[in-house]
Amino acid sequence: MRSIGEMARDSGLGVSALRFYDGAGVLVPAWVDPVSGYRWYGPEQLEEARLLARLRRAGMPLPDVRLVLASWSGADTDLVRKLLTAHLRRLEQGLSEARSEFSALRVLVDHRENSMTSLRSAxxxxxxxxxxxxxxxxxxxxxxxxxxxxxxxxxxxxxxxxxxxxxxxxxxxxxxxxxxxxxxxxxxxxxxxxxxxxxxxxxxxxxxxxxxxxxxxxxxxxxxxxxxxxxxxxxxxxxxxxxRLLPQVVGRRALVEVAAFRQALGAGRARSGEAGARDLSVLRVEDGGTVTLCTEGSEEPDRVALDRGFLLDALTAGARDQLILELGTPTAPIAIRRPDDENTFSILMPVRLED
Structure with a gap:
């Protein structure tokens, strides 16, 4: 039996993704501890999890994923091939349409470029x-x-x-x-x-x-x-x-002690994000203006996930013992400002957590 953490490591699916697919009935653990609620997976489920990870990366819709896994376990390879072929056809059609739109966009960009007065000739x-x-x-x-x-x-x-x-x-x-x-x-x-x-x-x-x-x-x-x-x-x-890229709406603000905050980031456990994402830290600003690091499995609605390395770089570049963090919605950029200089700041884009 594999724990959910071991399954995540061996399959390429994040822990939160495994929870999602459990809730959706796609990949249900072989056993759930009735006391702790901890999930355990059987040895035969690793192959299915790896298949699921590939289908996820290929962007296959969840209803088709269900059919592929059901057919896989039943050895119905003919249906699996048909579902994969159909999805590939959709991707190719989408790529063809995207190419047409980009061709039209390039015409618009060229026209705008020729009509604008350059700011680079003075x-x-x-x-x-x-x-x-x-x-x-x-x-x-x-x-x-x-x-x-x-x-x-x-x-x-x-x-x-x-x-x-x-x-x-x-x-x-x-x-x-x-x-x-x-x-x-x-x-x-x-x-x-x-x-x-x-x-x-x-x-x-x-x-x-x-x-x-x-x-x-x-x-x-x-x-x-x-x-x-x-x-x-x-x-x-x-x-x-x-x-035009600057944040327009200020969300929750928090004044952080940089040294203590850096130490907390280093000690906190990293989270996983979209495929290829680096280690993430998940933050939340409480109503009282305190920043907390969300733990694994936390489902707070206002949490914001950030690339941990980028966040540490921004704290260093801030060059102050204290900095102000501004967090809005989970999809809005986070701003890091100096308390004594409103004209110097950095902005970090949030990273989507695994479902």
């Missing part, structure tokens, strides 16, 4: 305090993307407007924003994407106390600090409109 000269720019870059560097399929995210956005320089990074699953005060710019908005390597070279020049000079000449950007300079070409892409 000339800018400004000064910024070295400590402020250094702190801003340190706050956002962790969220820069390294995905070669999305080169427009492989750098740091410098968004210059008025007396503000916002630096922004995102890899789709997290985003970080920080602001530094500037002087010498006329106020018109200019955006350039500084490659990550160049942004790192700029950061290396900022261990000084006075102001530094930033120049943008169309597709070229340079930072002068004392006798040093870091310069290079900007990325020839448009960065997503990060302002």
């Amino acid at each position: 000339t800018v000269r400004l000064t910024v305090a070295a400590p402020g720019l250094a702190a801003a870059l340190d706050s956002v560097r962790f969220a820069a993307s390294a995905d070669p399929e999305l080169p427009m995210l492989g750098g740091v956005l410098f968004d210059i407007e008025g007396e503000s320089l916002h630096v922004v990074t995102t890899d789709r699953y997290r985003m970080a924003v920080a602001r530094a005060r500037t002087a010498g710019h006329d106020g018109s908005r200019v955006q350039v994407i500084v490659p990550t390597a160049l942004a790192d070279a700029m950061r290396a020049l900022l261990d000084v106390s006075g102001p530094v000079r930033l120049r943008v000449d169309g597709a070229r950007v340079a930072l002068e600090a004392g006798s040093g300079e870091a310069a290079g070409q900007c990325l020839d892409h448009d960065f997503p409109d990060y302002r």
Whole structure:
């Protein structure tokens, strides 16, 4: 007999997924302890669980999954083949329709790209305090993307407007924003994407106390600090409109002691998420403003699951002994803010837990 934890480990299905399929009558444990309610599975159920995991990853609807497992146990391979063929046909049809929609979308994108005035063709000269720019870059560097399929995210956005320089990074699953005060710019908005390597070279020049000079000449950007300079070409892409990605509704807020919270995250048991997801931590903010780590099997309605590594990175980048966590619904992004600086924050996308 296998415990539910052993079955999860050996089959590729999460513990919560096994509970779900038990409740749905798809994969019922061989025995349930009448006192503790703990589930136990027979040796012959491992093959069915592994089959179920594959069907789940293939996106087969639950009614068809039921028939496949029922036919599998009855050795009716002919029906199994027909169900698999039918599902594959649906997937292929869906892919064909998706290709058609994406072709239409590309036409719309090309038209919009040609009709928009670029924010990347201006000339800018400004000064910024070295400590402020250094702190801003340190706050956002962790969220820069390294995905070669999305080169427009492989750098740091410098968004210059008025007396503000916002630096922004995102890899789709997290985003970080920080602001530094500037002087010498006329106020018109200019955006350039500084490659990550160049942004790192700029950061290396900022261990000084006075102001530094930033120049943008169309597709070229340079930072002068004392006798040093870091310069290079900007990325020839448009960065997503990060302002539209900011959380619009503030949910529950909690002030956390970062050191204690990091320790609790390290000691807490990781959860499983969708296929391929890393270790997760599941959080909930109580009405009194206290953050709790939900335990395995917890079913609180307001729980939010986050990539544990991403959360720890954001806490480090926050660079404060205390930080504010804002949690909304389980599907809404979580914001991590500094109590003393509303212009520097990070956002983490939640991860769906296994059913």
